[in-house]
Amino acid sequence: MNSEPLTISYTMNRLNQLFAAKKENLLSIYYTAGYPALNTTVDIAEALEKAGADFLEVGFPYSDPVADGPTIQHSSEQALINGMTLDHLFEELTELRKRVTIPILLMGYFNPIVQYGIERFCKKAAELGVDGVIVPDLPMYEYEALYSTHFINNNLSNIFLVTPQTSPDRIRKIDELSNSFIYLLSSSSITGGSLQLTNSIEDYYKRIKAMELKNPTIIGFGISDNATFKKACEYANGAIVGSKFVKLLAEDDYMKKIPAFIQNIRP
Amino acid sequence: MKIKVCGLKYPDNIEAVAALKPDYMGFICYDRTPRYIDTLSADALATIPASIHKTGVFVNETAEVISQLIDQYGFDTIQLHGDENAEFAAAFKGRVTVIKAFGVDNDFDFDKLNAYASYVDYFLFDTKTSIYGGSGKTFNWRILDKYTLNIPFFLSGGISLDNIGELKNITHPQFYAVDLNSQFEDEPGLKNIPKLEKAFDIIKNRTLQMKYGVNEHGYYGDFGGAYIPEMLYPNVEELRQQYLNIINDPDFKAEFNDLLKNYVGRPSPLYHAKRYSEKYGANIFFKREDLNHTGSHKINNAIGQILLAKRLGKKRIIAETGAGQHGVATATVCALMGIECVVYMGEIDMARQAPNVSRMKMLGATVRPASSGSKTLKDATNEALRDWIANPVDTHYIIGSVVGPYPYPDMVARFQSIISEETKKQLVEHTGKELPEYVLACVGGGSNAMGMFYHFLDDEQVKLVAVEAAGKGVDSGHSAATTFLGNEGVLHGSRTILMQTPDGQVVEPYSISAGLDYPGIGPQHAHLYKINRAQYVSVTDDEAMKAGLLCSQMEGIIPAIESSHALAQLEKMKFNPTDNVVICLSGRGDKDLDTFIKYFGY
Ligand SMILES: Cc1ncc(COP(=O)(O)O)c(C=O)c1O
Numbered sequence: 001m002n003s004e005p006l007t008i009s010y011t012m013n014r015l016n017q018l019f020a021a022k023k024e025n026l027l028s029i030y031y032t033a034g035y036p037a038l039n040t041t042v043d044i045a046e047a048l049e050k051a052g053a054d055f056l057e058v059g060f061p062y063s064d065p066v067a068d069g070p071t072i073q074h075s076s077e078q079a080l081i082n083g084m085t086l087d088h089l090f091e092e093l094t095e096l097r098k099r100v101t102i103p104i105l106l107m108g109y110f111n112p113i114v115q116y117g118i119e120r121f122c123k124k125a126a127e128l129g130v131d132g133v134i135v136p137d138l139p140m141y142e143y144e145a146l147y148s149t150h151f152i153n154n155n156l157s158n159i160f161l162v163t164p165q166t167s168p169d170r171i172r173k174i175d176e177l178s179n180s181f182i183y184l185l186s187s188s189s190i191t192g193g194s195l196q197l198t199n200s201i202e203d204y205y206k207r208i209k210a211m212e213l214k215n216p217t218i219i220g221f222g223i224s225d226n227a228t229f230k231k232a233c234e235y236a237n238g239a240i241v242g243s244k245f246v247k248l249l250a251e252d253d254y255m256k257k258i259p260a261f262i263q264n265i266r267p
Numbered sequence: 268m269k270i271k272v273c274g275l276k277y278p279d280n281i282e283a284v285a286a287l288k289p290d291y292m293g294f295i296c297y298d299r300t301p302r303y304i305d306t307l308s309a310d311a312l313a314t315i316p317a318s319i320h321k322t323g324v325f326v327n328e329t330a331e332v333i334s335q336l337i338d339q340y341g342f343d344t345i346q347l348h349g350d351e352n353a354e355f356a357a358a359f360k361g362r363v364t365v366i367k368a369f370g371v372d373n374d375f376d377f378d379k380l381n382a383y384a385s386y387v388d389y390f391l392f393d394t395k396t397s398i399y400g401g402s403g404k405t406f407n408w409r410i411l412d413k414y415t416l417n418i419p420f421f422l423s424g425g426i427s428l429d430n431i432g433e434l435k436n437i438t439h440p441q442f443y444a445v446d447l448n449s450q451f452e453d454e455p456g457l458k459n460i461p462k463l464e465k466a467f468d469i470i471k472n473r474t475l476q477m478k479y480g481v482n483e484h485g486y487y488g489d490f491g492g493a494y495i496p497e498m499l500y501p502n503v504e505e506l507r508q509q510y511l512n513i514i515n516d517p518d519f520k521a522e523f524n525d526l527l528k529n530y531v532g533r534p535s536p537l538y539h540a541k542r543y544s545e546k547y548g549a550n551i552f553f554k555r556e557d558l559n560h561t562g563s564h565k566i567n568n569a570i571g572q573i574l575l576a577k578r579l580g581k582k583r584i585i586a587e588t589g590a591g592q593h594g595v596a597t598a599t600v601c602a603l604m605g606i607e608c609v610v611y612m613g614e615i616d617m618a619r620q621a622p623n624v625s626r627m628k629m630l631g632a633t634v635r636p637a638s639s640g641s642k643t644l645k646d647a648t649n650e651a652l653r654d655w656i657a658n659p660v661d662t663h664y665i666i667g668s669v670v671g672p673y674p675y676p677d678m679v680a681r682f683q684s685i686i687s688e689e690t691k692k693q694l695v696e697h698t699g700k701e702l703p704e705y706v707l708a709c710v711g712g713g714s715n716a717m718g719m720f721y722h723f724l725d726d727e728q729v730k731l732v733a734v735e736a737a738g739k740g741v742d743s744g745h746s747a748a749t750t751f752l753g754n755e756g757v758l759h760g761s762r763t764i765l766m767q768t769p770d771g772q773v774v775e776p777y778s779i780s781a782g783l784d785y786p787g788i789g790p791q792h793a794h795l796y797k798i799n800r801a802q803y804v805s806v807t808d809d810e811a812m813k814a815g816l817l818c819s820q821m822e823g824i825i826p827a828i829e830s831s832h833a834l835a836q837l838e839k840m841k842f843n844p845t846d847n848v849v850i851c852l853s854g855r856g857d858k859d860l861d862t863f864i865k866y867f868g869y
Contacts, residue, residue, distance in 0.1 A: 062771070063640060064758075064759075065649075067496040067653075077640070080772060111758070111767065112771030112772070114755070114757055115754075115756060115767065115769065115771030116770075136497070137495060137757065137760070139495060141484065142492050142493070161498070162497065163497055163500075163501075165500075165501040165660075166497060166500070170500075188656060188657065188659045189657050190657065
């Protein structure tokens with residue numbers, strides 16, 4: 001195992017520029033590449049940008065998505081049946097930067113990346129204009145000690161998750177290792193639940209806010225409408241909508257409905 | 268494992284040692300040694316944190332002086348290192364913790380401890396010398412097997428960085444603490460801090476010294492680790508921090524061993540299979556895990572983890588199961604402890620293992636179908652992990668094999684290691700020596716195999732053979748032979764070898780045996796495979812079924828189809844007539860009767 005020392009020497013990528021320019025009510029949308037059909041990834045991204053989304057998370061599917069609820073499990077399964085692979089996704093993304101200017105993150109589980117080759121994955125993603133990655137099952141120790149150099153060398157931001165159970169020390173460490181934003185989970189849950197504002201969750205948001213982290217924070221998991229979006233934006237710089245948007249993709253004529261969807265979340 | 272650092276006398280050095288947080292610090296109040304504390308001021312001890320026991324060490328001192336020094340220095344523990352009799356020790360019991368020390372040599376008569384049993388809290392075994400310890404030499408630790416009382420002991424005498432790794436060979440359930448003294452000094456009474464730090468590291472992670480064991484980050488070579496989403500981090504981190512302390516605690520060991528003996532029915536016999544021996548031309552032994560309560564080795568791990576869960580204050584247990592053996596074992600121990608139990612099982616497995624579903628329900632467990640993905644074991648594991656994400660505080664996840672994020676692979680291996688621990692002793696009875704030529708076991712996730720290999724890993728001359736399920740043939744597209752068909756990746760939280768597509772999607776395996784129908788192997792197996800410490804082979808459905816029938820009719824034992832895979836491997840091996848061969852008979856075939864009946868048409 002190689003564990004070279006970690007040096008953070010990024011140049012600003014699109015994510016950093018976005019967060020420098022805009023500090024409130026940022027809206028990000030997650031969707032699974034290859035769902036409902038192949039060759040829709042860039043079309044959907046373009047439509048979301050036009051509708052006003054600030055940045056996007058493009059999921060690449062995995063057979064065993066442990067951190068996901070039924071909606072994203074289903075979209076992943078269907079995408080795999082449709083034939084989505086990392087190779088295919090990278091092919092679709094060759095025209096990404098001709099049509100889309102907002103920041104793009106790839107989100108998925110670690111095993112497909114290991115098979116593709118971690119270094120090769122980072123190079124290829126960066127080459128196509130991807131700005132960062134979210135790999136839920138690549139935790140801090142393994143990232144820092146074993147793999148971080150590949151991400152850093154390719155100027156890809158790695159986004160860490162924080163839950164209500166994450167200790168303050170660990171949050172500080174995550175803040176140090178991050179260079180674009182920190183992904184706050186609204187509760188300890190898989191995707192697709194609904195944001196529940198109990199006192200303890202509000203306390204958790206307040207606690208994080210009071211830590212004055214150097215990175216912006218974005219809240220995800222359970223954001224599904226204007227009310228939950230607004231609530232999240234009281235405590236963080238923005239929020240991410242996932243399962244709710246994936247459900248829209250199951251409807252007929254979903255491309256036409258994207259502007260209204262974004263309008264509803266953030267009028 | 269607790270640590271005592273003994274023979275301190277200099278204030279600065281006392282402070283530095285206290286910062287390492289040993290469990291005991293010993294101060295020698297006997298004027299005929301160079302470590303005598305002499306005029307040491309009581310203030311030097313006042314800054315020692317309350318969590319560290321301050322121990323006064325006395326040699327044939329009067330009760331009055333001991334009493335006075337207890338008060339003067341604030342000792343909460345005394346160590347009687349001379350010829351004090353039981354009544355003398357009894358006078359202090361209750362006021363302070365009492366340790367009675369003995370010098371041990373090969374002729375030591377452990378019966379003389381009986382008189383002290385009710386009056387002391389601990390014994391300490393030191394190397395016998397004419398001058399009450401301090402020899403810098405070790406004694407023959409094997410002699411400790413003769414010690415049978417229920418009082419925990421400290422081990423002392425000549426422990427150094429050179430021999431500290433051997434401590435792992437002492438599996439005595441009452442082994443409580445290690446006493447570090449003369450071999451960690453720059454001069455008598457002055458401890459060398461870096462040396463102590465190294466020793467603390469090794470003792471706190473006893474496997475670190477095991478050549479094939481896990482390192483402090485959870486890796487076996489390139490494999491292992493904890494590839495889990497942040498949502499699971501607190502659960503797994505809590506386990507990581509606690510598991511060694513808990514399972515090395517004498518109370519835990521006593522309860523674990525009691526349940527293994529009186530509830531599970533251990534030790535399981537090591538049976539010399541005479542007709543098999545004749546047929547295969549070697550001494551064949553079956554390690555009879557099939558005779559355990561609930562019918563397989565899975566119960567060893569379930570007992571260990573339920574006791575651990577109790578000590579972690581957990582109120583709810585979840586588990587995954589494929590064939591239902593681990594689910595039944597978990598439902599059983601939950602019933603035993605009166606703890607709520609939810610077992611996840613793939614929808615397809617629920618249909619094909621219906622009797623075990625009924626058993627779990629009868630034991631009071633809730634069985635939840637896993638209806639995602641391929642609806643089998645790997646999906647049941649996913650559902651259990653999702654449940655754990657949603658219930659991070661009150662729930663413990665009892666994983667059924669040596670898989671999952673660190674510390675599970677190491678923890679489950681330790682609970683299953685009882686299999687090889689017993690085997691070594693039983694082999695001495697049968698053959699006069701503790702090492703066989705071959706050890707065989709089947710591998711699903713790998714827990715019975717790891718338990719069977721564990722205490723033989725460092726004995727390089729013992730050939731270890733792990734048998735995977737080839738299903739309808741390694742190249743048939745219907746197989747579970749992971750090392751043949753898989754490659755490196757990440758599955759269920761650890762870096763290991765798994766069956767997958769070129770795009771990294773997990774492939775659904777196939778075997779007639781539901782217990783071997785798993786797409787990965789535990790990370791320690793992946794390591795043993797990669798470095799060639801064990802040989803990984805595979806056996807088809809047909810070969811295994813034939814072996815199951817043969818064992819039934821030649822030895823009167825109907826084995827589980829999983830275990831039949833290990834038996835089938837015998838057909839493919841060449842032995843010398845003097846070879847001793849141990850096969851782990853991981854489970855009994857009752858659960859497989861339907862499959863046997865359908866296959867053979869009985
Ligand atoms: C009897 C028996 N043997 C072996 C196994 C395989 O598991 P492992 O490889 O963890 O021992 C099982 C699993 O259900 C089993 O029931």
